[in-house]
Amino acid sequence: MEDLDTLVLRRAAAWQAAGEPALLVTVARTWGSSPRPPGSLMAINGQGETVGSVSGGCIEDDLILRIREEGIEAVCAQGLPAVLRYGISADQAHRFGLPCGGTVELVLEPLQAHSRVAELLAACAARQGTERHLDLRSGVVTLLPGGTDGVPRCEGDVLVNHFGPRARLVLIGAGDLSRFMSEMALSLGFEIVVCDPRPEQRAGWSLPGVQLSHEMPDDLIQRLRPDARTAVVALTHDPKLDDLALIDALQSPAFYVGAIGSRRNAQQRRERLQEHFDLTPAQMARLRSPAGLYIGSKTPAEIALSIMAEVVACKNGIALPPQVQVAEAKGAEESLLGLEPAMADAWVCGR
Structure with missing residues (x-):
């Protein structure tokens, strides 16, 4: 659409x-x-x-x-x-x-x-x-x-x-979460590209109006050259795919760059990117991970909703307070419950 x-x-x-x-x-x-x-x-x-x-x-x-x-x-x-x-x-x-x-x-x-x-x-x-x-x-x-x-x-x-050009959403990884995000983004008028070089993941994945790419994610990002109307979200949990796409996206004018994962995985990702790649502190600060707003999401559809809400807010120039973002909200809940971070993540996901 x-x-x-x-x-x-x-x-x-x-x-x-x-x-x-x-x-x-x-x-x-x-x-x-x-x-x-x-x-x-x-x-x-x-x-x-x-x-x-x-x-x-x-x-x-x-x-x-x-x-x-x-x-x-x-x-x-x-x-x-x-x-x-x-x-x-x-x-x-x-x-x-x-x-x-x-x-x-x-x-x-x-x-x-x-x-x-x-x-x-x-x-x-x-x-x-x-x-x-x-x-x-x-x-x-x-x-x-x-x-x-x-x-x-x-x-x-x-x-x-x-x-200007239509808002564009680039999703790294073909799965249930990317399908739900694509369906929501289509209704919002986004141009959508889903990228996954893994044939077993692409098999059976199709959605009218969505471009499906089998390129390596970094090759796709370099080809598309994300502009200020582009959002890039990494969804595979595989550093070999997600990290390469994120490196190029963070150096582009893309209005949103995010990746899913737990707070622990997000921290490990930041450490990898800072240690092995020449990214400036300002570029690293643009990475939104864990991606999405905290709404207590448990299912792929709810997670998709939380990420798309954050993407749309960024597209519209809305500066959201840290309290509504996943990491900050889970940290507050963790303090309230007196749980260790890993236990708090498990408790919130289970709830």
């Missing part, structure tokens, strides 16, 4: 290629509380069919009604972008289901040849961060190299929005 922005752009490009009138709707700015943040996208065609969202549904309903009754040509006069605001008055806030005082500014852009949606999709597929500049006076679009993320901004009569 693709992320929502890609789905919106792909559907918009399909409508445009079929010669069907359509609009690309962008949340440009918000004031106060709003259901969807700036940068949220929706596409709508002349029949009122939509993909994506700019609110909880009420604003979409109003736009659909306008287009069905008036037509895209009337909503966007002379084929030029239009700016609409919802929620300015208390009556509008109530009518459109906006929180009290919330205001949403939308840019409605008729799709034309100079909209360059297909080019933008190609840039995202090539994992290129792109700034899309929309001239509100002419509707002309300029695509420039840019960051992978950012809040839209208005520079005079130009709306600047950021588009």
Whole structure:
């Protein structure tokens, strides 16, 4: 499953290629509380069919009604972008289901040849961060190299929005845990690569939408060259596979690098990496092991949930307190119970 922005752009490009009138709707700015943040996208065609969202549904309903009754040509006069605001008055806030005082500014852009949606999709597929500049006076679009993320901004009569590659998840090891993580990540719009050079582990492992690689993990990481939209998680418990992938991942801009295992195994892994490989203290500090948030997980599905929660938090730039991470939480529980570390790990896992 693709992320929502890609789905919106792909559907918009399909409508445009079929010669069907359509609009690309962008949340440009918000004031106060709003259901969807700036940068949220929706596409709508002349029949009122939509993909994506700019609110909880009420604003979409109003736009659909306008287009069905008036037509895209009337909503966007002379084929030029239009700016609409919802929620300015208390009556509008109530009518459109906006929180009290919330205001949403939308840019409605008729799709034309100079909209360059297909080019933008190609840039995202090539994992290129792109700034899309929309001239509100002419509707002309300029695509420039840019960051992978950012809040839209208005520079005079130009709306600047950021588009980057899909978040990518690289899993080392094909097993039950990687399957559950892949299923969750697919629903979250991640691009997923599962790597395992062991034929007995790969046998029977398949999941639609997931790339399965038989390369050595370090070769895969070097080939993929993880960027700031990539997470790498080692799941095999085999140092010959996990360590090699982690070494290269820790030296990359990947936003998340993690490995499963007990606290004792995690400490041994850190000692191996520091002793045998030229990693800086800052690079070592990026390793999240044991990976995941402490939720008392016992089954592979629960462990997958705990790791994916941490991955998503890191992707979204959330700095989580140490108390919610596995090692810190187990240490606190250990102190509470007066157990040795190995006994505490066994007690928590058994519980």
